[in-house]
Amino acid sequence: MSTHFAVVSPRASRDGFRRRRHLVACAGWVVSLLALVGSPGSARAAAYEGFNYPVGPTTNLSGGSGLLVPWQNSSTSSSVVAGSLSDPTGTLLTSGNHVRGNQSFTLNNYLVDRPTSGELWLSFLMRRESTPLGFSGLLTTTSDTGAGTFFAGEPGSNAGDGTLVISNGNDPQAVSSGVPFEANRDYFLVTRIQIGQGNDPATLWVNPTPGVTPTTGGTTFTLSDFGTRPVEVQLLAGVGPGVVTHFDEFREGTSYLEVAPVAPEPAALGLVMVGSLLAVGRRPARRGQMPLQPSGSRKGSGTSAGAQLATGWSLRAGTSSSLMP
Numbered sequence: 160m161s162t163h164f165a166v167v168s169p170r171a172s173r174d175g176f177r178r179r180r181h182l183v184a185c186a187g188w189v190v191s192l193l194a195l196v197g198s199p200g201s202a203r204a205a206a207y208e209g210f211n212y213p214v215g216p217t218t219n220l221s222g223g224s225g226l227l228v229p230w231q232n233s234s235t236s237s238s239v240v241a242g243s244l245s246d247p248t249g250t251l252l253t254s255g256n257h258v259r260g261n262q263s264f265t266l267n268n269y270l271v272d273r274p275t276s277g278e279l280w281l282s283f284l285m286r287r288e289s290t291p292l293g294f295s296g297l298l299t300t301t302s303d304t305g306a307g308t309f310f311a312g313e314p315g316s317n318a319g320d321g322t323l324v325i326s327n328g329n330d331p332q333a334v335s336s337g338v339p340f341e342a343n344r345d346y347f348l349v350t351r352i353q354i355g356q357g358n359d360p361a362t363l364w365v366n367p368t369p370g371v372t373p374t375t376g377g378t379t380f381t382l383s384d385f386g387t388r389p390v391e392v393q394l395l396a397g398v399g400p401g402v403v404t405h406f407d408e409f410r411e412g413t414s415y416l417e418v419a420p421v422a423p424e425p426a427a428l429g430l431v432m433v434g435s436l437l438a439v440g441r442r443p444a445r446r447g448q449m450p451l452q453p454s455g456s457r458k459g460s461g462t463s464a465g466a467q468l469a470t471g472w473s474l475r476a477g478t479s480s481s482l483m484p
Contacts, residue, residue, distance in 0.1 A: 202412070202414060202416045202417045202420065203412075203417065204224075204225070204410040204412040204417045204418055204420075205225045205270075205271075205272045205411050205412045205413065205417065206223070206224060206225030206226055206270050206271065206409070206410065206411035206412075207223055207224050207225060207409070207410050207411075208220075208222075208223035208224075208230070208268075208408075208409045208410075209223075209243075209253060209254030209255060209407070209408055210239060210254075210255075210256055210257050210258050210406070210407055210408075211254040211255030211256050212239045212256060213239065214238075214239055214240060214241055214256065215238060215239055216235070216238055216239075217230070217232045217237045217238055217239060217266070220232075220239075220266070223268075223409075225270060225271050225411065226268045226269065226270065226271065227268065227269035227270070227271055227389075228268060228269065229268075230266045230267070230268050231266070231267050231268065232264065232266055233263075233264055233265040233266075233267075234260065234262070234263065234264035234265070236260050236261050236262045236263075236264050237258055237259065237261075237264045237266070238258070238259055238260075239256050239257070239258060239259075240256060240257060240258075240259045240405075241256055242255075242256060242257065243255060243256065243257055243284075243407055243408070244257055244284035244285075244286055244345045244405060244406075244408065245284070245345055246284065246345065246347035246366060246369060247345070247347070247366050248368055248369065250368075250369050250370065250421050250422055251284075251347060251369040251408065251419065251420070251421070251422065252369070252420040252421060252422040252423075253284075253407065253408055253422070254408075257284070257405055257406065257407035257408075258394070258405065258406045258407065259403060259404070259405050260396055260403070260404050261400070261401060261402070261403050262396075262398060262399065262400045262401065262402060263293075263396055263397050263399075264395070264396055264404075265393050265394070265395040265396075266393065266394045266395070266406070267391060267392065267393040267394075267395075268391070268392055269389050269390065269392070270389070270390040270391075270392060270411055272390075272411070273389060273390060274354055274413065275354065275387070276354050276355065277353075277354060277413060278351055278352070278353055278354070278413055278414070279351070279352040279354060279385070279411070279413065280349065280350070280351050280352075280410075280411065280412050280413065280414060280415055280417060280418045281297060281299060281311070281349070281350045281392070281409075281410070281411050281418065282347065282348065282349040282350070282408070282409070282410045282418035283297050283348055283394065283406060283407070283408060283409045284345055284347055284348075284405075284406065284407040284408045285297075285312065285345070285346050285348065285404070285405065285406055285407075286343065286345045286346065286404070286405040287313070287340070287342060287343075287396075287398075287402070287403065287404045287405070288342055288343055288402070288403040288404075288405075289342050289402055289403070290313075290321065290340060290341065290342050291399060291402060292315060292316075292320075292399075293315055293396070293397055293398030293399060293402060294312065294313055294314050294315035294330075294395075294396070294397045294398070295312050295313055295395065295396040295397070295398065295404045296310055296311050296312010296313060296348070296394075296395070297310070297311050297312060297348070297350070297392065297393070297394055297395075297409070298310050298328060298392070298393040298395055299350075299352075299390060299391070299392050299393075300328075300390075300391050300393075301385055301386035301387065301388040301389065301390055301391070302386050302388060306327075306383065306384055306386065307383060307384055307385055307386030307388065308327045308328045308383060309325070309326075309327060309328075309350065309352060309361045309380070309383055310325070310327065310328040310333075311323075311324075311325055311348050311350045311361075311363050312324070312348065313340040314326065314330040314333050315330060315397060316330045317330040317331050317333065318333070318335065319333040319334070319335040321339060321340055322335045322336060322337060322338060322339055322340055323335070323336045323338045323340050323346065323348065323363070323365050324336060324363070324378075325350065325361055325362070325363035325378050325379070325380040326380055327380070327382055327383045332380075332382055333380075334378050334379065334380045335378070336363055336365050336378040337378075338365040338366075345405075346365060346366060347365075347366050347367065347369075347419075348363065348364075348365060349363070349364045349367055349373075349415065349418060349419060350362065350363050350364075351364075351377075351415070352385060354385045357384065358381055358382060358383060358384050359383060359384055359385040360379050360380070360381050361379065361380045361381075361383065362377040362378065362379045362380075363377060363378045363379075363380075364376065364377045364378075367415075367419065368419075369419040369420065369421045370416065370419060370420065370421035372416065373415065392409070392411070394406045394409065
């Protein structure tokens, strides 16, 4: 049995070390740029459901995150349909399809996280194709008696009817935002519940700008106590036959940016891809070598050719935009 040893020159070892160091630096550069592209509004929600399921019946809706079980559906009238709803600015990050129902239906689930203090933020998108008598919105509850219930949406009666309100599900006590609920319009609703001792104020913002935390405005309701039980969430519509309601992009988190993330700009995503390719593909010049020069900028008869051979890159004659390894 014979043993063979590979002898590596000090220069080759140094070159390998430089290449590895270069790749590590490139990887760090790409990660930093990705973080830049994703902000503001790129914080991850504690719970998320974009309803990006195959078009068809709302069965086995279990692809969300931060939710205890698959969504439970009270009716066969709802289905997953193509495309996402959007906020008025068109900048909210969305993931694909959404849920549509043509009469009363409820999708209910439970949050995995159970905050006991601080702020709880909730958001969702909603549209209704007509506005007859009925209600639709998001119900968040920790109580069977209504004491720990919060409702954001359009109520079915009383003074707030026909507008978007915040309440405990009891229409006479609802506080109206003053924003009319109109047919065939997408609405982006964001609620903040401030959990503490006694009743917990809940503030509703209608169509706030994604990625920019609101510091003023909003409509506040103060008659509910968040309670201590598990948090149930319901996307629900109580309407007559043939009245179509749409829901999309449910989020729950501890900050506004978690529930109102901004979609990255296409140009920024392209910059990440191009930068990644250039960073990984570029070899650092060895010490004492000349950098590659375009064919039209040679200063001597042998300089550019020598640099090309030494670095392993060549510039195709007549096509200055095509680099060939």
